[in-house]
Every structure is written in C-alpha cells, then in structure tokens.
Amino acid sequence: MVFMQRVSMTIVFCLVTFYASSQDGADLFKRTCSPCHSIGGGRLVGPDLAGVTKKADKVWLTKFIKNSADLIKSGDPAAVAIGKEYNNLLMPPFIGSENEVSAIINFIDSKGGSAQSAAADTFLNAASVENVMRGKALFSGNLPLKNAGSSCITCHSVHDVAGIGGSLAKSLNLSYFILKGQGIKAILQSLPFPAMTNTYATHPLNDQEIYDLAAYLKNISQTMVKGQATRSTFHFLLLGIGGWCLFMLLLFGLWRLRKRLSVNHAIFARQMATEK
Amino acid sequence: MDVRSQIAMVFHLDKCIGCHTCSIACKNIWTDRKGAEYMWWNNVETKPGTGYPNKWEDQSVYKGGWTKSDNELRLKGMDRKSTMANIFHNPHMPVMDDYYEPWTYDYANLFEAPAGDDQPTARPISLVTGEPIDIKTGPNWDDDLGGSPDYARQDVNMHDLTPAEKEAMFQLERMTMFYLPRICNHCLNAACVAACPSGAIYKRGEDGIVLINQNKCRSWRMCVSACPYKKSYYNWNNGKSEKCLLCYPRLETGQAPACMHTCVGRIRYLGVLLYDADRIKEIASCNEKDLVAKQMEIYLDPFDEQVRQAARKNGVAESTLESARKSPVWKFVKEWGIALLLHPEYRTLPNLFYVPPLLPAIADTSTGSYETTCASLWGGIESSRVPMQYMANLFTAGDTEKIREVLKKLMAVRIHRRGVTVGDLHEDECKQAFAETGLTADVADAIFRLTSLPKFGERFVIPAAHREEATELLENTADIKGNTGFGTLNTPQRI
Numbered sequence: 001m002v003f004m005q006r007v008s009m010t011i012v013f014c015l016v017t018f019y020a021s022s023q024d025g026a027d028l029f030k031r032t033c034s035p036c037h038s039i040g041g042g043r044l045v046g047p048d049l050a051g052v053t054k055k056a057d058k059v060w061l062t063k064f065i066k067n068s069a070d071l072i073k074s075g076d077p078a079a080v081a082i083g084k085e086y087n088n089l090l091m092p093p094f095i096g097s098e099n100e101v102s103a104i105i106n107f108i109d110s111k112g113g114s115a116q117s118a119a120a121d122t123f124l125n126a127a128s129v130e131n132v133m134r135g136k137a138l139f140s141g142n143l144p145l146k147n148a149g150s151s152c153i154t155c156h157s158v159h160d161v162a163g164i165g166g167s168l169a170k171s172l173n174l175s176y177f178i179l180k181g182q183g184i185k186a187i188l189q190s191l192p193f194p195a196m197t198n199t200y201a202t203h204p205l206n207d208q209e210i211y212d213l214a215a216y217l218k219n220i221s222q223t224m225v226k227g228q229a230t231r232s233t234f235h236f237l238l239l240g241i242g243g244w245c246l247f248m249l250l251l252f253g254l255w256r257l258r259k260r261l262s263v264n265h266a267i268f269a270r271q272m273a274t275e276k
Numbered sequence: 277m278d279v280r281s282q283i284a285m286v287f288h289l290d291k292c293i294g295c296h297t298c299s300i301a302c303k304n305i306w307t308d309r310k311g312a313e314y315m316w317w318n319n320v321e322t323k324p325g326t327g328y329p330n331k332w333e334d335q336s337v338y339k340g341g342w343t344k345s346d347n348e349l350r351l352k353g354m355d356r357k358s359t360m361a362n363i364f365h366n367p368h369m370p371v372m373d374d375y376y377e378p379w380t381y382d383y384a385n386l387f388e389a390p391a392g393d394d395q396p397t398a399r400p401i402s403l404v405t406g407e408p409i410d411i412k413t414g415p416n417w418d419d420d421l422g423g424s425p426d427y428a429r430q431d432v433n434m435h436d437l438t439p440a441e442k443e444a445m446f447q448l449e450r451m452t453m454f455y456l457p458r459i460c461n462h463c464l465n466a467a468c469v470a471a472c473p474s475g476a477i478y479k480r481g482e483d484g485i486v487l488i489n490q491n492k493c494r495s496w497r498m499c500v501s502a503c504p505y506k507k508s509y510y511n512w513n514n515g516k517s518e519k520c521l522l523c524y525p526r527l528e529t530g531q532a533p534a535c536m537h538t539c540v541g542r543i544r545y546l547g548v549l550l551y552d553a554d555r556i557k558e559i560a561s562c563n564e565k566d567l568v569a570k571q572m573e574i575y576l577d578p579f580d581e582q583v584r585q586a587a588r589k590n591g592v593a594e595s596t597l598e599s600a601r602k603s604p605v606w607k608f609v610k611e612w613g614i615a616l617l618l619h620p621e622y623r624t625l626p627n628l629f630y631v632p633p634l635l636p637a638i639a640d641t642s643t644g645s646y647e648t649t650c651a652s653l654w655g656g657i658e659s660s661r662v663p664m665q666y667m668a669n670l671f672t673a674g675d676t677e678k679i680r681e682v683l684k685k686l687m688a689v690r691i692h693r694r695g696v697t698v699g700d701l702h703e704d705e706c707k708q709a710f711a712e713t714g715l716t717a718d719v720a721d722a723i724f725r726l727t728s729l730p731k732f733g734e735r736f737v738i739p740a741a742h743r744e745e746a747t748e749l750l751e752n753t754a755d756i757k758g759n760t761g762f763g764t765l766n767t768p769q770r771i
Contacts (some may be wrong), residue, residue, distance in 0.1 A: 255365050262373030263331045267426045268412050 025107025028100055035186035036091070040113040045183035046086060048115035049108050062101050067093040089178050092193055123181030127215035135216025136160075138209055149203035152213065155195070158220045169195065176214075176221035184214040278553040279576060279587040281596050281739070282464065282484035283522060283546065284605040284627040285536075286615050287457055288727060290634055290686070291543040294420070294455035296320050298535035298544075302459075305523070305534050311513025313378035313403045316415055317520035318535040320457045323670070324431040324445060324662075325418040327456075329374040332506040333432040333619065339368040341467050341504030341622030342560065349561040349623065351471055353501050359473065368501045376413045378403040404512070421453050428453075433669040441663040452661035454633045456670075457543070458618070459535060460507040460520035461626030462486045464551060464574065465560040468519070471502030476517075482596075482746070483548075483739070484627065485522045493517055504622035528741035536736065545730075547603030547737040548596055549627070550576040550587055560623045567620045568672050574625070575610055578603070599739040604726060605629065612715075612723055614685050621673040631727075632671055632679060634686050635660050657683045681713070688713045689727075692720040 029039075036045035053061065056078070063071050064079060068091045071079040083090070094101060137143035139158065141151030156172050157165025165171075175184060188210040191197045205213070262268070302318040321327040335341060339353030353368045381398035389396030402409040418427035424446060434442055444450050462479075466486050469477045476492035477499055479485070488499070488508070493516040499508040500517060508519040523533035531537065536544040551574045559570045576583040578600035587597055600606065608615040608629060615629035637656040657680065658664075664676045672678040688709035695706045710716060715723075726734060747753060 251364070254361060254367075258365050258367045259337065259369065259371065262371050263326075263334065263337055264373065264413060264426075268373070270426075271412075 025103035025105075025110075028096075028104050029107050031190070032094065032096075032192060033104065035190040035192050036183060039108060039111045040116060042116040044186060045089070045179050046091060047082070050111065050113040050115050052115070053105060053109040058102070058105055061105055062098070064091075065094045065101050065104065069093065087178055095194075121180045121182050123185055124211075124215055124218050127211070127218065131212050131215035132219045135212035135214070135219075138213055139216055145203065145209060146206050147203040149200050149205060158217075159224055160220065172217055172220065173224045174221050176218040177225070181214055181218065184217055185210055188213065277576075277583075277586045279550050279583060279590050279592065280484065280553050281482065281587070281592050281600065282549050282551055282627055283462065283527065283739075284549040284603075284609070284629065285459075286545040286605050286608045286629045286631060288543040288545070288631040289454055289456065290631065291541040291727070292320070292455040292457055292633075293541045294320055294322065295540050296416070297538050297540050298457055301534040301538040302520075306521075307518075309511075309513075310403075311511040312509070312518065314372075314375045314415075315509040315511075315518065317507070317509075317518075318457065318459045319415060320455050322416075322419050322421060322428075322453050323456050324428040324434070324453065324666070325421070326427045326430055326432070327418075327458075328415050329370045329506050330413070330427075331374075331430065331432055332370075332504075335504060335622070337368070338370065338501065338504070338506065340502055340506065341624055342465070344561055344564075344623070347561070349465075349557065351467055351502055352504075354471060354498065359471075359498065363473070363496070366497050366501055369497055370500070370506065372404070373412065376415055376417070377409060377411075379409060379411060382408070421451065424451075433666055435669065436674060437663055437665050441665065445662065445666070450661060452635050454635060454662070456618075456630075457535075458505065458507070459628065460486065460522070461505060461618070461624065461628040462522060463627065464553075464625035465556050465623065467502040467504060467622075467624050468499035468508050471498040472496065473498055480524075482593075482741070483524075483527070485524050485527075486519070487521055487524070488517055488519055490516050490518075504619065504624060505626075527738055528743055530738055530740070532732075532736040532738065542730065542735065545604040545608065545726075545735050547605040548578075548600040548739050549603065549605055549609070550578050550583060550592070550597075550600050552576055556625065560625055564621055564673055565675060567623070568616070568675060568678055571617065571620060571625055572610065572613075575606075577610070578606065593740065593742050593745075595742070596739040599737045602737045604730070604735060604737060607722070607726060612685070612719065614682050614723065616671040616679070616682060618671060619673070620671075630671060631686070632667055632682055634683060634690070635662050637661065657687055684709075685713045685715060685723075688715050689720045689723045692717060693724050 033049070037047065037049045038044055040048065040050035042048055056064075060076075060078070068079065068083075072083045072090075134143065138145060139152045139156075141153055145151060152172070153165050155166040155169040157167060158172050179187065187193075187196075188205055191200050298318045299316055299320055303316065306317060307313070307315040316328060319328050327333065331337065332340075335352060341352050342349050343352040344350075354362070379400045379402050382401050383398050385396050386398050399408045400411050401407070417423065421428050429446065434445075445452075462485055464484070466477070466479060469479060469486060473496045474492050474494040476489045476494070478487060478489065480487060495510070495515045495517070497510050497517060499519075500506070500510050502508075503519075508517050510517050523531075523535075526533055526537075532544075532546060536546055555574050559567075559574050562570045578584065578597060584597055588594070605615075608631060615631050617626050618628065618630055620626070634656070637659045660667075660683075664680060665674070667683075668674050668676040668679045691701060691706050691709045692715075695701045695703070710720070
C-alpha cells in the first residue's frame, strides 16, 4: 500500500513538473525556436519574431507554428508570402500541446519590441582552409566525430561527394545561403529536426566540429554558386553508361572466342548440300 | 607414403563385341530422365572413329585435361585468371550438336493418322524442344565404321602415321575396327575436380570414386570442359552436372556396376588397387615419355607388409586390403603388365585400364586368294591391320615400344595355349615367345584363365563398403537406437 502511494505520488510529481516546465514559454522558445529565430536580435534563418504578435493574430500564429506547411498549402496569402521570402524553407511542425504553443506566443508577446534587420553574420569570418578540410573529413566520415555520432554523409549529400552521399535527407549544397553561418551553428547545436534530434541525442557535436562543418558547408555553397561545382550526379551516370558499354564490349570480345559450331559442322554442311 | 584404396577397372578389348548392352544397362538405371537423355555415362565407340561426343580426343578444340607448362601442371583449358574472365561463357564447352539432339518418334501418328494415300510415318521429335527435327547425328553415328569418309577418317589418333599407313586403314579388305567402351576413369588427378569453382566434385576417400555433389553444383560446367574424356555431362533440365558414379549404391551392396554386370562379352574386371597419394603430383607432371611407366609405379603391392601397415594407419579397412590382394586389376596391370591406359598424356592418371586388342594381320591378295597367314604368329603383330603407331597414340602416349611389348605378351599366351590345346606348333616357337616377353607357362595359363574362363567372383572383387563405419562418423548411432518407430521421433501434436 505504501509502495503504491509512493508510486502514485512520484507520477503526480512528475506530471506537475512537466506541466509546469512546458508552461514555461521562455524555456520552450529556447529549445525549439531559438535556433532559427531571435526576438529583437535580427533575422537568423527565420524572421525576427519581436512584435510578431502585434502583426498577426493568435489563432493564425498557432496554426502557423503547429504546421506551417499545411497553412501554405491551403493558400493562406500571408503564409505563402512568408514561405516565398524564405526560399520555401519550411519550418518544422511543432510537436506539442496547444498550451505549449500559447505559452510560446505569450512569451514572445511579453518580450515586446520590434523586429530588427539581419544582424551581421560574423560566425565564419575566421574560418580557414584547414577548417574546411577538417569539415569535409568530418562530413564524409573520414574523421570520426568525437562523440561517436554518425557522419553527415549517412543521410545528406553535397556536390563534391555526390553519388555516394545519402539521399535520406536534404542535399546541403546551398545550405549556407539559406541558413548562413549562424543558422548552421544554431541547427547543429540544437538539432531541431526529429531525425537529427534522435541521432545525436546521446552523441552531440562539439563546438569545434560545428565550426568545421559550418566552414565546409559554406565552402560547398560558394563553389556551387560560382559554378565550380562538378555536376557529379551527371558524371556518375555518364560513368555508369560508359562503364556498361566497355563491359559489354569486353564481353562480346571474349565471347567471340567461344566454340559455337559443332566439330562436325563441315560434315553437316556437306551432307545438307548433297541432299539438295 | 600416403596409401589409399582405389576401385579400378580393366576392360579387355579383345573380348568386346560392341553390343552396347553396357550402355543400355547404364541408361536404364541412371540417365533415362528429362535432361539426361543425351547422356551416355557408358558408351561404346568404334575405332577408328570420332566417338562421342564427336572428336572428344581433340584437345586443341575442347582443351580438356592437364598440360605441363614451365614445369608446372596446369589445366589446359583454364587457369585462375582465364576462369574468372570466361566464367560466364566457358569457351571450350561442347555444343549440343557435338553430342546429338536427343529425340523420340511420334508413334501415335501411326495409329491416329487420318486415312490417306500414303502409309503414316512416325516423325522424329526432339526431346529438347518437342518440335519435329531432322536427325543430324546420334550417339553411335559412326558405329562399325559407318560414314567412314566423314567420321573415321577424321579420327584424332592418326597423327604421326605415314600417309600409306593412313590409307591402308580404309582400303577394302584391309580395313579393320575394334570397339572402345568408355566410362568415367575415376582419375587420381581428376581435372574435373580441379576445375570446379564450387568445389562440388570430390573423390570419395574410401574407394576413390569421383562424384558430383548435386547440392553444391552451381552449373558452372567447368567440369564438362575440363574432363578430357568428356565424361561429365550437364543436365539442361535441372541445371546440374552429372557423371558416372560407378554404380556406388550397387558397389556398397556388393554388386558389380550395371555396365559390368550385364557385359555380354565379360570383358570387364573390377577390383581394388592401393596407391601412394603422395606421388600424384610428381607422376602427373613427369615427362610425357615416362608417363606410362611412372603411373604403374604409383600402384603399391598389396602383398608388401610395409604397404599394408601404412594403409592400415590411413584407415584402409582390412577387408579392403584383402580384396586388394585378390584384385584382378592388380594382376592385369602390375603382375602381368598387359593393361594400358587410354590417353595417359592427358595426365589425369585414369584408373580404367584396357587390354589392347590383337587385330587381324593385313591380308595378302597377290596370289589371287585372300591370304592372312604369316610366317609365324609373331608376324601378326608387326603386320597388324591397325598401325602400331595408332594403337600407341591411343594407349601409350605415342610409345610404340610399350604397346608392342604388351601385344607380344598377349600373343605369347596365344602361342602357348595353341601349343597346349592344338599342339601343332614347334616347341621352340613357344620358348622364344616366353623368352622375349618374360612370361612363363604358369603365368600364361593364369592370363588365359582370367581372360577366357573367369567366374563372376573372379572378375569382380568388390571390397566391403563398411557404410556402418561411415555412418558412425556422421552421427551417434546410439542416440537413435531404440528411438525409431512411428510417432517417436515426431510426436503427434494436438491442435
């Protein structure tokens, strides 16, 4: 009986703390929104949210936070405009209760202020070639991640390792232009996407790794835009077709030496000729 | 010394009448199945002739057997590299026409054809496609010198013959022929075993029978092209290769293989030979002129106590050693030295020996009458209708001396027996024959007895198979004892 009481009390305690914490808008914002959004700190990956509660009503905001993709698809003019402004980079849907969404909105509302223009992205200013090289090694898995996380290539591809890169998640060719240094850093630190959250929950990236990877992705995006990127996917196809042709040629070359005719071919031919 | 036991065979060609009973017996037991119709694990060829599959002896086409290059023994048709390169097409494989397209006849038409002006016929129907075909060739198309200009004249063994000798073989009243029955040689240095990429072919430890594991065979067909005797066949229906298994289920129950049991001329002998497995590589890779003599060295004397000890240590059963001492093959091959091997130059160290035939002498027609008698019986060997070189190409890798020696021994036995039964020969002639061949009257009588009057148990000395011991190697028989019976191993289940 005592045991049962203790158990139920523990459960009640847990629930209360969970509820309390989930009601804490500041904490929620920090965990789920801050990688891409600031409040009054200027635009990051997504817009600066300072004063957003004044621009849009709470119902719309709730809908947008819960699933922006659906809202854009439904043709809501405001949502479509935002999507366009941010290169159709969709905000991941919020997984949580209605209460949590309103807690976040309340938190943003309480901060007040107004949106600032994009802050200067100085994160990667000090990046060297060495950082890029190390980032590439980390990306491709040639250099293992310190905390034994899976290397990026498992799910992502970039143009200079295309063909062998993963196709489970987005290609990161243009990631720098969409996210900027701050955005990449924010995403790698907080890992807001479910698959990444799970993958790196127990194997987080360290700061040096994040910096190297961000430097590498910047380099990738720049070469991509400058047209230096080799279109490896196409090369790979060409290589495949060429290799196949070569292989068939080789096979037919070898097959030519095969014994096709019977040893008695001449005899049969003569006999058939006589018959006619 | 690594002494092992081998079931070996002797075919006495003088006694073969070419009736093909052996082939039919084998076909009825083993190859009367879909996909195996064209296979003749046992076949009888006419020599001179091209045989089955056609020109099988022409290794410039089929590339079977071993060859010696850079002092190393290599498979003629393939090494590791070329096997990899050719693994999907196996370039030297016989095509279907090299064997023949098996067929049956549309017998139903004889009964069911609508009434018409002509007799109904039974058209040949291919057993492969099921369509009517025109028969081009069959398994014994050149039997009894049939179609000689096309077939016998293309016999591969006529190299090194003078044009006159070649011509004489096909002249009316001068030509002759003999039969050559062939089964798998169960070689000591089998090329098929070496060539199989799946490792499906193995030589049985207890009696040296070469078998294809039907579960492991992956239809590469390398055995088909590697076997110089073309005695491994591909079953096109089930996709596995098959070959003569020396009727091992019969041997294990003490019966002679079907081809031997049914042999009308009683030409076949079967028995155990002991051999030294340590010497296989050395002998298979020796110089070609030494091959015949060297292979005879590999077989060990079952009467030698040292050999017996080594054999026992190797796990050869006492009953096998005993039957090795009674083996007719030992007598023909080693004691009397009158049995030779078919194409020893393929270097597979075959275990099927042949007593070569004593063929009629060339007739002399200059007097107007058909005269085959010579000054002496010895003359019959030198003026044999089949050139000595031809026989040598078949049985001694081209060494005419060796074949002459064997034929002289056979003739000495005839001279001796004629002296005994007819008594019209001068004693000196018999003495000279013995002196030249090293035979004695006793040995000649023994050869005569085993050749002409052998009993069943003398022709086939089959060692006990001891399958019970083999079973004990694989499973603990005590576990099963007392547990067999209905529903004991598999208890009934209630649902």
